[in-house]
Amino acid sequence: MEVVPLFLIAIDRQSPLPVYRQICDRIAALVDDRTLRPGDRLPPTRLLARTAGVHRSTVVRAYEELAALGYLDSRCGAYSTVRRRARPPATRAAAAADRDRASLLDWAALATPGGRAALADLSPATVDEGAPPDAIDLSRLTADPGLAPHDELRRCLKSVLARAGGAALDYGDVAGWPPLREVIAARMRVHGIAVSADEVLVTAGAQQAMDLALRLLTGPGDRVAVEAPTYGMAHALLRLHRLAPLEIPLRDDGLDLDALAAALRRRRPKLVYTMPNFHNPTGITTGQAHRERLLALCEKHRVPILEDGFEEEMKYFGQAVLPIKSMDARGVVLYVGTFSKVVFPGLRIGWIAAPRAAIARLAAIQRASCLTGNTLAQAAAARFCAGAPFEVYLRRAHRTYRRRMETLLRALAAEMPPDVTWTRPPGGFTLWLRLPGAAADEARLCARAAREGVLISPGRRFFARRPDTGHARLSITCADETQIHEACRRLGRALRQPGGEFDRGGSPGHPHRRALPESGS
Numbered sequence: 001m002e003v004v005p006l007f008l009i010a011i012d013r014q015s016p017l018p019v020y021r022q023i024c025d026r027i028a029a030l031v032d033d034r035t036l037r038p039g040d041r042l043p044p045t046r047l048l049a050r051t052a053g054v055h056r057s058t059v060v061r062a063y064e065e066l067a068a069l070g071y072l073d074s075r076c077g078a079y080s081t082v083r084r085r086a087r088p089p090a091t092r093a094a095a096a097a098d099r100d101r102a103s104l105l106d107w108a109a110l111a112t113p114g115g116r117a118a119l120a121d122l123s124p125a126t127v128d129e130g131a132p133p134d135a136i137d138l139s140r141l142t143a144d145p146g147l148a149p150h151d152e153l154r155r156c157l158k159s160v161l162a163r164a165g166g167a168a169l170d171y172g173d174v175a176g177w178p179p180l181r182e183v184i185a186a187r188m189r190v191h192g193i194a195v196s197a198d199e200v201l202v203t204a205g206a207q208q209a210m211d212l213a214l215r216l217l218t219g220p221g222d223r224v225a226v227e228a229p230t231y232g233m234a235h236a237l238l239r240l241h242r243l244a245p246l247e248i249p250l251r252d253d254g255l256d257l258d259a260l261a262a263a264l265r266r267r268r269p270k271l272v273y274t275m276p277n278f279h280n281p282t283g284i285t286t287g288q289a290h291r292e293r294l295l296a297l298c299e300k301h302r303v304p305i306l307e308d309g310f311e312e313e314m315k316y317f318g319q320a321v322l323p324i325k326s327m328d329a330r331g332v333v334l335y336v337g338t339f340s341k342v343v344f345p346g347l348r349i350g351w352i353a354a355p356r357a358a359i360a361r362l363a364a365i366q367r368a369s370c371l372t373g374n375t376l377a378q379a380a381a382a383r384f385c386a387g388a389p390f391e392v393y394l395r396r397a398h399r400t401y402r403r404r405m406e407t408l409l410r411a412l413a414a415e416m417p418p419d420v421t422w423t424r425p426p427g428g429f430t431l432w433l434r435l436p437g438a439a440a441d442e443a444r445l446c447a448r449a450a451r452e453g454v455l456i457s458p459g460r461r462f463f464a465r466r467p468d469t470g471h472a473r474l475s476i477t478c479a480d481e482t483q484i485h486e487a488c489r490r491l492g493r494a495l496r497q498p499g500g501e502f503d504r505g506g507s508p509g510h511p512h513r514r515a516l517p518e519s520g521s
Helices: 019-032 045-052 056-068 092-102 113-122 150-163 165-169 178-190 205-217 232-240 257-266 288-301 356-370 375-386 388-415 441-452 481-495
Strands: 200-203 223-228 244-251 271-274 305-308 333-338 350-353 430-438 469-475
Touching (some): 045 056, 150 165, 150 375, 178 200, 178 333, 178 350, 178 375, 205 271, 205 333, 205 350, 223 257, 232 244, 244 257, 257 288, 350 356, 375 388, 388 430, 441 469
Parallel strands (some): 223 244
């Protein structure tokens, strides 16, 4: 039986080099000096994470980097093995330095400001530095892979290949696979949005949908009104396009409409970007009156609304409120949706619903940049989402995430210090902590929380400019009820550490602290 080598990797916690890079460089050095030879197996990620004292995701990232650099062969469900290389360099760092010196071009100088901003956004500060291997992840916002209906999707893929044959493997309609557009239009009509299939454009996720909207409606230097806080990757897109974010404060009932009205009069943004349902990161949902006034303001000033409806189905408590797009009688709202947050992130399927004149132009931009989408993935998604299995899956996911949100709210009430408050989301996946002290304290809190074994997202990621107070986002998608309760216990311990900036006296009594009713209604 072949033996898998077990080697020790010393992690320097004081080094400015990220932990995954330290692991990557150490294994690369072992390959370069032939301590590890072609065909040798590397330890499983869980085992190496345990021996190195790091989170498993850190080791996974190191292995992915090594595979990209040609050091490893990796297959799902199998060991990672050392790859035979035609001419191993003396050291990986030396080889990279040689290639840099040989280049005739200064790529850093040639890159546009948008390209430089995108590179900076690609490497945000990690939240898992110093985390033990059993750290509970409340930082990621992605569909829980443990809930994904893999067998159903596999059957849908086989059916599409058998029935559609070559059509599913060919270039498709630039606006998207027609049956999928029909399915999306039908689902939107369930949510009160009266659209037809030719008013829907299928995209590679909601991120590309937003990118297309910005390409259509804005140019460098233009202003875009956004909520403060808002979706972090929206800021990345604005930086890529060299747009100026016009931050409008977000109150407990939604966007500050008085501030928006003043901004529309005086600063003339080209677009208003908003998430009225289950806002990311705060989790709040705006009311009907708020949505009507927001729409009226944008109609008055003839400014388009980009409505991010990233998950309408996940409503747990209270009465549902229809999307702004459902009231859009004058064609000023572009509605962005996605399947990524509730079922299959890897399929990269999103969409825009908009007036036909906008869809035609958005489709032309998409054709110019990528010709067409992934026809096979779209065809499989259409078959899956048109059938009963999707409805069964949605009900199961809804029950699961509702229980997790209930657990999170109860655990926070039991474990948080008295001067920490939070939102009470009626649905969705995220919750927003308001922390005492300055925003600069977030980094120390995240580091302490990671050492205690819980990963959270610092609030600074969701603002264009650093706010005056500290915040953190918690997500329920990657932890079950038992893990969520334990994570809150660990987070409370991190907040109460003696001498910490959150170690304060007082007594509970904030209105957010009352327990959620069992009925959830």
